[in-house]
Each structure stands twice: as C-alpha cells, then as structure tokens.
Amino acid sequence: MQIATLTDDDLHRRLNGPGLILDVGAASIRVFSDTPDLGAAIRTVYGAFPVLDADRFCEVAARVRRVGGLRRLVRPQVEFEVDGLLPFEPFPADTPLPLLEWGVNWTLAERFNHRLLLHAGVVEKSGVGIVMPAIPGSGKSTLTAALMLSGYRLLSDEFGAVHLDDGSLLPVLKGAALKNASIDVIHKAFPAARFGPSYPGTRKGTVAHLAPDAASVAARHQSVQGRLIIFPLYQADAEIKLEPVGQAEAFAKLVVNAFNYELLGPAGFTAASRLVRGCTCYRLTYARLGDAIAETDRLVLETAEG
C-alpha cells in the first residue's frame, strides 16, 4: 500500500497518533503533526512511498505543530520540534511542508556522522552514479530534477551519503525542493511532473517539492558507486560546454561544502578520496536543460561502456 492511497482520515490518525513513517532509504523519519494541511501535502510528494507500520526504529522523529497562545488569532504559525529541540523560529502556518523538509534535513545532517554527508544532488543511470555538488546558483536542484524526469533514478537532491568504507552512495530520497523560476522551468519541460503545493513567500522565495518517482522509491535501499562528478553551471545564453576538472580540484570543491567532512577527520578524507578516485569529473556549462540532459546521457553511455 502506498501513501498516495491514504485518506485524509488515515493521515490525520497517523500524524496525530503513532506517526507517519517515511522510509527515505538511508533513514526512516517519523512525522507527527496537528496541522491540517501537512498530511495532504505529504501524500502528494511522498505518494509513491509505502505505508509502513509505526512500530519501528526511526532515525528522526519530527513534529510540526501549531504554535499556541493568543498570537495564533492574529498570525498563526507552525513550529518544528525534534526530540524536545526547536532548532528554528516558527514559520507561517501555511508553510508546514517547507518547515518539515528543512527541519528533517537539518536533523539528518546532525545525525549522519556514520557517513560522509556531501551537500549534493545524486542520480543514477545504467549503474553510473552521478554526484552534482551544490554550489549556490549552479542549478544543481533543477538539473537533478530534470534528470529524474528523464529516466534517471533519483537518490537525493540534497545529500550525497557516502559509505565510509567503500565510498558508495546511499539514497536519502526526499521531495526535491525547487525554488522560484526552477519550478516553472521544470513544469514547462515536463508537464507530467508531480509537485506538492507551491509555497510562496518562504525565506527562500517560492518553494515547491517534486515528488520522487516510483522507480526511485522502489530502489531507495540500493546504493551505487559514484562514477561521474558533474559541476553544473547555469548561464543564460551560454553554449553548452563540457570541461574536464582535475580530481584534486573536484575533491576540494566536494568536501568544502560537505556537512561533516571536518568532523570525520581521517575517515572523511578516506571516504571522499575513494569516491573521487572512482569518478571522472566535469564542469558542465549550460543554458538549456535539454542540452544538459543530452550531454549527461552521452557521458553516462561513455562511462558505462568504458
């Protein structure tokens, strides 16, 4: 049974009772909430995920709840709580899903020190794992989303969870958060793409979450070896351009915005080295998504054969 089939009542009972379980691959998340709109939003974005029994171990137990007090009459708010901790200021009550997503990401980043946790999008095709490091303005999220919608398996749009021993990548499969213009770009290029509600006016502008597809969800416990590291660079009016990047440079760029590279010390260095040594690294400058996808397809073909 999939989350998409749950009724409003089912969702309400789970969110207000033992929790709704989201198994995102490398971790399970238990969600509690008394906010009325969150259940339906989760059903859209996580529709392809299985409905799981609440009697299980979860790495994260997250709660999104309405803030009490008189203020709710004037300006209703929701807050994110994890095990008694409130890591953020409350959000406006009409943005429960962005709050849940940010909160869970924050918590996962705190609790994933048994893996090297890169800040990157990760996809896979024909056994070729592709890491796209998150560099602000690079269009990593847009390209990751576009690749999933073009037949790639999505592992994560946010986290590259690297196994410390063998450097393989594990899925942390969540809704892909697209912002502002990206939402329209993806909508136009892939009219069938399934999005959660659009939330205007968050701290990062308008946010909407792209639902992971059934194939990615079904494979969420399968790790993959990284074979390509692509640094996307979106430039309006640029010609498509693919340039090789040296492994040392790629390594430096990869670890500099990892969540826990420094914390892991030598173990982090070893894991990152293993990953980078197994990869060919490129910078991909593009203006049109179609070109970037075609170029990535070509690289995958080359890598899978070679």
Added chain:
Amino acid sequence: MLTQPHRCVDWTSAQWDLAIRTARLVKLLGTAYQRMRDTHLLDAIPLAVQQQLESSYRISIHRAGMVRIELDAVRHALADYDGPIVLLKGAAYSLQGLAAGQGRIFEDTDLLIPKSRLDDVEEQLVVAGWETETPDPYDQRYYREWSHELPPMRAPGHAMQLDVHHTIIPVTARFRPDAARLVSMSRPIDGTRFVALHPAHQLLHAVAHVFADSDCVSRLRDMVDMDALARQHATIEPDFWNNVLDEARLATLERPLWYALDVCAGWLETPLPPSVQTWRVEHSPPAPIRWLMRSLLGQCMPPPSPDRSDSIGRRISAKLLMLRYIWLRMPPRLLAYHATKKVVRALRNRFTARADTAA
C-alpha cells in the same frame, strides 16, 4: 543499555526507538556506543541503531580533539604562568584516558586556577586573544562576586568555550570545599603540562555539581559519569573510597555524597565496598527526608519522555528540587532578595496574561 547491555539484544524495534530517543535527550548515545563496543554487542543490535550510536560517538571523538586543541592553545597562552592548571570534568577525563571521557559530548573546557593567580591567568588569556562571552556588566559582577568561575571566555575562531574556575561550587553555597586543598592534592597528567584533581576530589566534584549546584532534573548523564569514575578509580587507586569519605567530611559534602551513592547504587549498580555501606547507614538522612528525596529524585532525575510533556508528579517534584537548590545555593538574605524579585515578576506576568485574555 548501560548497566546490562546484553539485555537489549532482544529489544523490539519499537523499544529501540524509544531508548535511542531518550538516550539522545540526555546525551548518552556516545556512551552507549562505547558500552556496546566494549562488551562486543554492537553487531548483535539492529544496524540502524548501531549507526546512530556510531554517529554520536564520532561527534564525541571530534569534540575531544577540539578539547585538545583548546588546551594546547591555553598551554601556549600561559607559557609565562608557572602555577598549576587543574583540568576539571570532561577535559580531565579525556586527557587522563578515563572511561568517563569516552563517548562524551564535550561542550566546553574547564580549568581550575588558584584564586591568588586568577587575575594573572585571566590577563594572560586576554592578551592571547580570549574574549569574554558575557558583555553585560551585571552578569560580569554576578560571576565575579557570587560564582565559582570567571565569566566564560572564547578565543575568536575557537570551537570551545573556556571556563576558568577558582573553586568547584559557587562561593555563596552552603558547602565550602577548600580550593587550596583541591589544588595541593591534584596530580600531574602524564605527558602534559596539566594536572587533574585527586580521584576522590574528582568524584566529589561531580557529586557537588549535581547535588549541591543544580536542581537534579534530567541529570542521568552526570550519574553515569559518577558511576564510571567510581568504578575505575576504585580499581586502580588504593584507599579510594576511604579518601572519598574523608574528603567529603572535610568539604562538608557528606549529604550530597549520600544522595549520589544512593542513586548510583540503586540505579546503576555501582559496586560499593562494605566500609561505604556502613557509612551510608551511619550518615543516612532522617527517614522522612530520605523518603522525600528518593521520590523527588526518582521523578526528576531520569530523562524526560520524548513525546509526552512532564507528568504532574514530575513537574511538582522539579519545583521542589529547584527550591532545594536555591536554598542550598543562596544565603538567606540573597535568597530573600531573589525570591521577592521572582514573586513580583510572576505576579506581573499573571496580570499581563489576564489583560491579554481580556483583550
């Protein structure tokens, strides 16, 4: 998970879920990792649980490294100071290689300096770049006059806060351990420029920290420290327990020690030799007080529930323990001053709340 790790091998995943969330609340995951590893049980527990323990343990290792970096910087900054630098709590456990330092999430670095040299040391630290984290003049005065430490300091770019103490509990408290004795009996930590408290003082410091200088609420982590210290020192230190009892008497910390041993023996099965058992009988508080403290500590000392808010019993007990703490910490005049202030503030808040509701 801590006293009989082999018993959790049969836990259901729902039991694990609650256990890990609860242990996380009181920062005991790293310690649980260490216990499971040392008893070779890690592979017998679910993989996801293992990974969460490992994740926390890795934070602990990283923070221990930060402590060492901080101490190295302190050593350089105090190159011209020839007095003793006593490490307290986690920093000492870690450098001494004690079990109590394993899996611990180090939050700051604590030093003890003889009071006569405090100005000297503070000045040298400031010259070397440490800055106070407490700019407010009233708070500064509070620390300097009524506390047992300088206002916390931090050097720019350093991960760790530095707390420089001149004694182990606030000077206004009813208990007066002799700081000079703490320093004179301290012992060098091999291969370092630092010294650690005498083992008996080390345990008594942990005891005083909870039972003479806190409201005891959710302090299981501290009890686990005391248990680990007691077990380890008792095996390697001749006369450890006799020293503990003697020093407790000198420092007027017998009652706090009694409560600590009561909890350690009752909950954590800390082994106590016959001489200590006899002492416990002789020094027991009167029956009504014993009963009251046991029930208050039983309510408040364990971790809170991760899902439910505190029960009425726990909330009332916590209030009573807070009153006990304030009573212990403040002389009557200062207490009266603070109490009046608090009552006035509470009344004012209540009126404001009523006005809000009316509006």
